[in-house]
Amino acid sequence: MRLLYHLPLSPYSRKVRLALAEKRLAFELRVEKVWERRPEFLALNPAAQVPVLVEEGGLAIPDSAVICAYLEETYPDTPLLGANANERIECRRLVAWFDGKFAREVSENLLFQKLMKRMLGRGEPEGATIRAGYQNLRGHLGYLGWLAEHRRWLAGDVLTLADLAAAAHLSALDFLGDVDWSVSPAAKDWYARIKCRPSFRALLADRVPGLTPPGHYADLDF
């Protein structure tokens, strides 16, 4: 069986889980505590990061961008990048936006501060960093809402990897109760729609020892 090394609240792992599920590719999950730097895992990915996908034959594919490119080329039946050059540019632009800009400005300030400091026992997150994260998140929710008002899905008429990347980050932040959805009703409506997809179910069932998500996290009608 195909195997995905992951962490439950890693946005990059979540994006790959959603992409695999949208493409109806069966896989097993294995939690990899990357901070333990297990030699067998470093052999799969010297960058010591999740996700890493291992195909049934043993082919190992590290890094969420590399995995998603591989999945699109190897299993093109349910395309996730759009149909033509224009759509692919817009889809990839938004994936770069969420995995690059949003990650730097929001996820690293909130999610990684809170989780990694907790996991690694490095004390409390810094107040200024957390405040910057919340402030940036409001701006990003505004942009996401603008996209959702003007298009059916974020990159255009069909669901693409752009939606999965955005939802991966937001769902991890939502698990921590960090998303004030009242900032943008259009963003909330988009998130409610993607949350209802079968591919999302496993994410909503995630449990992390010592962390309880808010009541609305797994509520499809929030």
Place this chain on the structure above:
Amino acid sequence: MRLLYHLPLSPYSRKVRLALAEKRLAFELRVEKVWERRPEFLALNPAAQVPVLVEEGGLAIPDSAVICAYLEETYPDTPLLGANANERIECRRLVAWFDGKFAREVSENLLFQKLMKRMLGRGEPEGATIRAGYQNLRGHLGYLGWLAEHRRWLAGDVLTLADLAAAAHLSALDFLGDVDWSVSPAAKDWYARIKCRPSFRALLADRVPGLTPPGHYADLDF
């Protein structure tokens, strides 16, 4: 004519310039002072970053990863990702390594600290950040040397985007005189080989007001 908005020492712009030149696609360069946040440029790329490629017909493609994916799909004659699934995985893994891990651990600590602080008048770079950058660079040169010892090019037998991504970061650092090539003779040998390619000539001719590169920067026989 195809137009590339860039900054001379942006590693991401340099990667795209190398990719365009390797594919023998003619282009003009235009310096974009991204910190001025010119509205016409923000319309091309809301992320306010270079590079942005504009095709002759007006199609705008932002973000170096998006541009490189677009170029590979649109102009496949000189492939830069490798020939089969395995080679593409290794090539993309290394691009992610240099544009992700190397960028975070080295380029952001050295290049961006020095240049952006200078451009934006935000004072002197922090000593601890610079020291961390040099320390990390030694480790990365070791890894690069290991790859160069075991393979003809970084991802395998042929030159790929992995070499261009690595060379883009290292050439920008080398312009600042920040690379101690004596750390790894194998890395130095690989860099001397890529530096001799015609695609590299324009990079070696770059001039930046107020900055003088070290004598070996443009020396093909350094």
